[in-house]
Amino acid sequence: xxxxxxxxxxELLITTSLVLGLFIFWQLYxxxxxxxxxxxAAIMEFHKELPPPVEQAGEQRTDDPPxxxxxxxxxxxxxxxxxxxxxxxxxxxxxxxxxLDQAFAGHYPKTQQVGELGNFVIAGHRRSYGNNFRHVDILxxxxxxxxxxxxxxxxxxxxxxxxxxxxxTDVTLPVPFEKGVSPTxxxxxxxxxxxxxxxxxxxxxxxxxYSKFKYWMPRESGTPEELSxxxxx
Numbered sequence: 010x011x012x013x014x015x016x017x018x019x020e021l022l023i024t025t026s027l028v029l030g031l032f033i034f035w036q037l038y039x040x041x042x043x044x045x046x047x048x049x050a051a052i053m054e055f056h057k058e059l060p061p062p063v064e065q066a067g068e069q070r071t072d073d074p075p076x077x078x079x080x081x082x083x084x085x086x087x088x089x090x091x092x093x094x095x096x097x098x099x100x101x102x103x104x105x106x107x108x109l110d111q112a113f114a115g116h117y118p119k120t121q122q123v124g125e126l127g128n129f130v131i132a133g134h135r136r137s138y139g140n141n142f143r144h145v146d147i148l149x150x151x152x153x154x155x156x157x158x159x160x161x162x163x164x165x166x167x168x169x170x171x172x173x174x175x176x177x178t179d180v181t182l183p184v185p186f187e188k189g190v191s192p193t194x195x196x197x198x199x200x201x202x203x204x205x206x207x208x209x210x211x212x213x214x215x216x217x218x219y220s221k222f223k224y225w226m227p228r229e230s231g232t233p234e235e236l237s238x239x240x241x242x
Contacts, residue, residue, distance in 0.1 A: 044139050048112035051099040055085050059159060059228070067162075067231020074124035074195075074225040075160055086123060087158040089114055089131070090236060093148065098141050100156065104132045112139025114199075120181050123156050124163045124225060127183035127192040135201040135216070136209045142201035143209060145170070145216050153235040154197060154220050162233050165197045165220035172207055172214050180217055195222035 080086055082103045089098040100123075101108050104115035114133040121127035133141035148154075148167050156163040173180060180200065183192040199218040204211035226233055 044110070044112040048099060048139055051085060051101075051111070051113065052088055052097055055088060055099065063229065063231045065231045066234040067226045069164075069224040069226060069233075071224050074163055074222075075227075077122040077124055077158060079122060082118070083108060086116055087156050090155040090157060091148075092155075092235060093152055094144055096141070098133065098139075100131060109134050110138045112141060114141055117181055120198075121183065121192075123158060123197070124161070124195060124222070126195055128181065128185060128196045128198055129156075130181045130198045130200065132200045135203070142199060142216075145199065145201055145218050146207050148218055153223070153233070154199075155233055155235060156197070159228075161228055162226040164223045164225065164233055164235065165195075166223045168219045168221050170219070171217045172203055172205065173217055175212075175215055177215070180215075185219070196220065197222075 077086070080102050083105075084102055086100045086102060089100050090096075091098070099113045100116055101113045102116050102118060104117055108115050109132065112134075114131045116123075117130040117132065120130040123129050133139075135142045135145070148170065150167050150169060152167045154165045154167060156165070177186075179186045179188060180198060182188060182190075184190040185196075185198065197220045199220075201216050202212035203209075203214045203216035205214050207216060
């Protein structure tokens with residue numbers, strides 16, 4: 010009888026291990042494969058209505074970028090270019106799971122729009138459904154993060170990084186963690202899941218990447234020279 014029970018327990022453990030292994034495979038790889046075409050299609054759809062990019066480097070402007078006209082919930086704001094990852098990521102309005110699960114980065118609606126004075130905050134999955142922000146830990150100070158809109162290129166530069174708790178929502182304020190303070194800078198803040206030590210496999214904490222506005226460029230004047238190194242990781 011003892012050996013029969015032992016055999017049953019052993020089979021249950023093996024079955025549980027297989028189920029867990031399949032779940033991990035589905036979560037980390039299958040979900041990403043599923044949405045890869047969705048992400049590419051969203052980028053193509055965004056570019057379809059735009060004229061071809063001007064190949065030459067354009068005029069770098071540090072005056073106020075053109076006001077961004079808000080889009081509807083779930084609609085595309087633009088495309089985030091992260092050179093060091095060799096990635097282009099559609100940015101949509103809203104952070105509901107059904108949007109992030111399509112390999113989109115989502116804009117927190119109550120935060121500033123791209124290029125505005127204050128804090129343009131976006132979220133993305135780190136280790137599922139596209140792995141958009143998987144490599145936030147390798148971003149370093151001074152590296153470019155470029156948001157492409159229909160009218161302009163908004164170029165930000167990585168400033169610093171931080172790991173916080175999910176309850177620390179003041180990170181989305183116009184001046185992060187400074188309630189009631191009027192902003193004097195144009196920021197972009199990226200948020201994604203993290204372990205307490207910055208690891209990819211956990212969601213107990215949030216990995217934050219802060220970047221600051223460097224310059225903007227009208228689409229018709231050219232393309233940021235930083236994009237020439239896209240994919241050079």
